[in-house]
Amino acid sequence: MxxxxxxxxxxxxxxxxxxxxxxxxxxxxxxxxxxxxxxxxxxxxxxxxxxxxxxxxxxxxxxLPARLFGTKEETGAKVEVLLLHQMEQDNWEVLVKPAKKVKKGTTLQFGEGLLKATCIDEKEHGGRVLQFKYEGIFLELLEKLGEMPLPPYIKEQLDxxxxxxxxxxxxxxxxxxxxxxxxxxxxxxxxxxxxxxxxxxxxxxxxxxxxxxxxxxxxxxxxxxxxxxxxxxxxxxxxxxxxxxxxxxxxxxxxxxxxxxxxxxxxxxxxxxxxxxxxxxxxxxxxxxxxxxxxxxxxxxxxxxxxxxxxxxxxxxxxxxxxxxxxxxxxxxxxxxxxxx
CATH class of the missing domain: 3.40.1780.10 (QueA-like)
Structure with a gap:
């Protein structure tokens, strides 16, 4: 068909x-x-x-409030990360925009360093595997730093x-x-x-x-x-x-x-x-x-x-x-x- x-x-x-x-x-x-x-x-x-x-x-x-806005630790360039699913321990499959800025070995930080991540694998269509590092409880940090991952066709902010x-x-x-x-x-x-x-x-x-x-x-x-x-x-x-x-x-x-x-x-x-x-x-x-x-x-x-x-x-x-x-x-x-x- x-x-x-x-x-x-x-x-x-x-x-x-x-x-x-x-x-x-x-x-x-x-x-x-x-x-x-x-x-x-x-x-x-x-x-x-x-x-x-x-x-x-x-x-x-x-x-999950799975959309994170952060920066590359090396250059300060802005990146957006969408968590897709947890793989094992603190490794997550994610989507990254712009993907070309995040290669294997790149380190990202969110919330002025409260949450950090290193890219450990590259996948198709902007997919990456990130290994997160943090102190405390991951889901509590997400609640604090993350935003709801609204679909791209929704342009309005969700109150x-x-x-x-x-x-x-x-x-x-x-x-x-x-x-x-x-x-x-x-x-x-x-x-x-x-x-x-x-x-x-x-x-x-x-x-x-x-x-x-x-x-x-x-x-x-x-x-x-x-x-x-x-x-x-x-x-x-x-x-x-x-x-x-x-x-x-x-x-x-x-x-x-x-x-x-x-x-x-x-x-x-x-x-x-x-x-x-x-x-x-x-x-x-x-x-x-x-x-x-x-x-x-x-x-x-x-x-x-x-x-x-x-x-x-x-x-x-x-x-x-x-x-x-x-x-x-x-x-x-x-x-x-x-x-x-």
Missing amino acids: KVEDFDFHLPEQLIAQTPLKDRSSSKLMVLNRSEETIEHRHFFDITQYLQEGDCLVLNNTKV DRDRYQTVYAKEEGSAAAPTAGLHFTDELLAEIEKLGVHIAYITLHVGLGTFRPVSVDTIENHEMHAEFYHMDKETADLLTNVREHGGRIISVGTTSTRTLETIMRDHGKFVEARGWTDIFIYPPYECKAIDGLITNFHLPKSTLIMLVSAFANRHFILKAYEEAVEKKYRFFSFGDAMLIL
Whole structure:
């Protein structure tokens, strides 16, 4: 398949720059896959589409304040570093801008030397491996020195860094938020549980793949970057029970979907599992783990719109996106949501 098959026209003014005051007040487009119908609601109306015995699967990863601004110790030249994932001990895979300034052996400093790093390896696309040196606790230094790693299409400053976290964020390690979950409030989740809907948590730490565009013409030639995932036994047992009793498994976000589909692909059932996944979901892939999907509106020609098109039919999805543009839905991380059943 061609990457061009997933292109659509998106006016720049529809890219949401700031979150809404009320998380759950965003628009919600509801798609019925079998009948190919489209409804326009608000996110807080999602309770009307959930049934007793269903299960929502949420990604409880927590975004690190992973963007650091520092200088080269030798020259004072400014550099920007984005932490992607911890490799071992104090070694991290990162993205560096400008990458050409940071070669193997280069020493960087942040916060007037509170945190230092030496480049110990060079990778493709501006990737580097940095070895950090510091006194105290690394995550506490990050909280002090780091900024939230907002995607490059968001130009506005974020006043409240918690708005780029889900209300249930727990496991620290992501370089980006699982944005479909940003629409939920504690109150809405409590209301959903009162309906008899189960809520389960998995973890996938969002990494480099989120920032890497598809640079090939043919989809099959694109390679996904691996991301760490974990599902515990309690969640695996719950999902197995839900399916055995005829409930629907509704994945919140593409990250939850990729985790569940990886486990189902590798084990044929829901089991406790952890590891690294580079699963790439695109048509004609058939989802085996999920019955519904909550997701935001994604970039043209991205791996995310390809995943959604695998779940719900590419022509139907592109029609829905065209309608979203026409009705001025807000796109991307702080934008509106879609429920596909």
